[in-house]
Amino acid sequence: MIEINKKINRIEVKLTAHFMGDDLCIVLTGGDTPHLGAITASSQILEPQTITFENHKENFITKMSAEILRKNFSGNFVICCGIHLDDIKKSEITEVMDLCRQMIIELCNRLKDF
Template identity: 50%
Template sequence: MIHLERSAGRIRLVLDAYFMGEDVVVLLSGGDRPHLGTITAGARLEPLQTVQLQNHKEFYITEEIAVRLRKQFRGNFAICCGAHLDDITAEEIGLLTEMGVSLGNELIMFLNKPGT
């Protein structure tokens, strides 16, 4: 398992990645009420597939991470994301998205280390 965290202001995000053989499942959650909002799955040579539950907008994060991950990771992957902040501002939405993508980039760097 890989565990990463980021915080800024009242935003806190946690990324946990679990290996299933050569594949990986990524859980990205945070805010006041973590939940399952969006799931993006893919593989290197397959189109990405996103499931958006209700009106959740976390696909901005999951799809950006997925596009980058499929270029660097050989296995299949699923990225599940849900972060909610009461009365979130437009600035906080941008920051939350940036933090989520940054955590995804950190995960990719970790996955590219020799012996991982």
């Protein structure tokens, strides 16, 4: 398992990546109320497929993450994401996206060691 934590101001996000043989299950969660808002599954062959639960926007994070992973990881993967911040501001949405992008890139770099 790989675990990465990042924080900026009141935003705290946690990434855990669990190996399933040569495949990977990634969970991105945080904020005030961790939950499951969207799931994206993909591989080198399979175009990303996303499920977004009602009234959630985490699909933007899972799709962005899948694009990065498809370029850097050869196995199948799924990304589960749920990050909620009470009274989130537009600037904080950008910060959440940036944190998640940084974490996925760091994950890809760490995967090179496996």
